[in-house]
Amino acid sequence: MAIAEQHTSSEATQTSSDKSWHGIVLQTLKRNEISLVPYVPDRVLTPLIKNLHADPFFTTFATAREEEAVGIASGAWMGGRRAAVLMQTSGFATLANVLASLAVPYQIPLIMFVSERGTLGEFNYGQSLVCRTMRPVLDSLALEHHTITRLDELEFIADRSIKQAVTTQAPVALILNPLLTGGKVFDK
Amino acid sequence: MNTRNTKVMNRLDVTSRLIAKLKHEEAVIGGIGNTNFDLWAAGHRPQNFYMLGSMGLAFPIALGVALAQPDRRVFALEGDGSLLMQLGALSTIATLKPKNLSMIVMDNGIYQITGAQPTPAANVADIVAIATGSGLANSAWAADEEDFERLVEEAMSASEPSLIAVRIDDKPGIGATRRDPVQIRERFMHGLGVREPL
Numbered sequence: 001m002a003i004a005e006q007h008t009s010s011e012a013t014q015t016s017s018d019k020s021w022h023g024i025v026l027q028t029l030k031r032n033e034i035s036l037v038p039y040v041p042d043r044v045l046t047p048l049i050k051n052l053h054a055d056p057f058f059t060t061f062a063t064a065r066e067e068e069a070v071g072i073a074s075g076a077w078m079g080g081r082r083a084a085v086l087m088q089t090s091g092f093a094t095l096a097n098v099l100a101s102l103a104v105p106y107q108i109p110l111i112m113f114v115s116e117r118g119t120l121g122e123f124n125y126g127q128s129l130v131c132r133t134m135r136p137v138l139d140s141l142a143l144e145h146h147t148i149t150r151l152d153e154l155e156f157i158a159d160r161s162i163k164q165a166v167t168t169q170a171p172v173a174l175i176l177n178p179l180l181t182g183g184k185v186f187d188k
Numbered sequence: 189m190n191t192r193n194t195k196v197m198n199r200l201d202v203t204s205r206l207i208a209k210l211k212h213e214e215a216v217i218g219g220i221g222n223t224n225f226d227l228w229a230a231g232h233r234p235q236n237f238y239m240l241g242s243m244g245l246a247f248p249i250a251l252g253v254a255l256a257q258p259d260r261r262v263f264a265l266e267g268d269g270s271l272l273m274q275l276g277a278l279s280t281i282a283t284l285k286p287k288n289l290s291m292i293v294m295d296n297g298i299y300q301i302t303g304a305q306p307t308p309a310a311n312v313a314d315i316v317a318i319a320t321g322s323g324l325a326n327s328a329w330a331a332d333e334e335d336f337e338r339l340v341e342e343a344m345s346a347s348e349p350s351l352i353a354v355r356i357d358d359k360p361g362i363g364a365t366r367r368d369p370v371q372i373r374e375r376f377m378h379g380l381g382v383r384e385p386l
Binding site: 059063065067069071073074076079080081098101105 | 217239240242244249251256277376377381
């Protein structure tokens with residue numbers, strides 16, 4: 001009985017980990033052979049970043065700026081290695097120039113995961129303002145983007161979007177909404 | 189600046205000297221503006237990548253190539269003004285230590301292409317000291333052309349990333365890169381063996 005309980009408990013932990021939003025993102029990256037993940041960290045992304053570091057399949061590291069990470073991902077793609085970039089909303093706001101002068105015109109399938117701050121309980125006015133610049137910038141360049149709010153849709157959206165980015169040689173932004181991740185609230 | 193003993197060289201001449209030494213299909217990333225104009229003028233190679241914007245990203249792009257193809261030597265050419273936009277990249281490279289990445293900084297202390305305005309670093313900062321302080325111990329000023337060639341030779345067999353700073357004159361670039369980003373990217377990928385031409 002004790003053994004059975006232990007087994008169940010371990011299985012439950014495993015399942016919980018695999019079916020968490022960050023577990024699904026990690027597995028989707030792996031399935032799509034994305035092994036290079038530069039990032040500028042965000043509190044919400046912490047479990048994903050931690051698990052990427054723990055998995056030898058991935059080369060993952062912090063960069064000083066988000067556009068630096070985009071440069072690295074672009075170089076890696078041209079060298080035959082797939083990459084994805086992790087950032088926060090405020091980091092995305094620094095990217096208009098590199099998207100318009102590198103990723104889009106050179107037709108590079110840049111895969112971006114953006115942890116969305118600034119909505120659904122934001123406590124920092126600046127974050128809520130910078131968030132409002134994100135979709136207009138994406139739309140102004142006609143960039144594919146999806147806001148992911150539901151766990152049951154995450155794998156489908158992420159997997160299909162990565163495949164579409166690669167086959168159409170076009171960037172994509174996957175926005176991880178607080179409805180999916182829990183977001184960051186004042187008391188955290 | 190600890191550059192008193194360094195000769196003022198010429199970008200195209202130094203770039204041509206680098207290209208002449210490349211015998212193993214080394215990748216070369218040319219930074220925005222004059223840096224890639226002179227890379228183009230030195231003679232197009234399939235392993236050259238020319239930037240048409242995203243100032244400051246020559247080293248990060250080169251780092252990406254170096255991480256994707258660890259068996260290929262990757263050179264990155266960047267201007268001093270461009271580098272100032274992305275100094276944090278030096279620490280990223282110092283942390284990752286890709287041994288196949290060599291960086292060259294063309295330092296004339298000015299934004300030549302916009303009207304030769306001095307950079308904020310022009311009279312106060314030392315590029316090699318910045319690189320060393322960022323963790324890139326293998327950084328040096330090239331004293332003259334011969335010294336530059338010697339440093340390039342050293343970089344090719346180095347076991348850590350290296351940075352060579354070159355003091356250059358205020359001449360504009362000679363060539364004019366054909367501004368077709370898709371063609372530039374596609375040819376580069378052919379040159380790196382990632383794709384076959386149609």
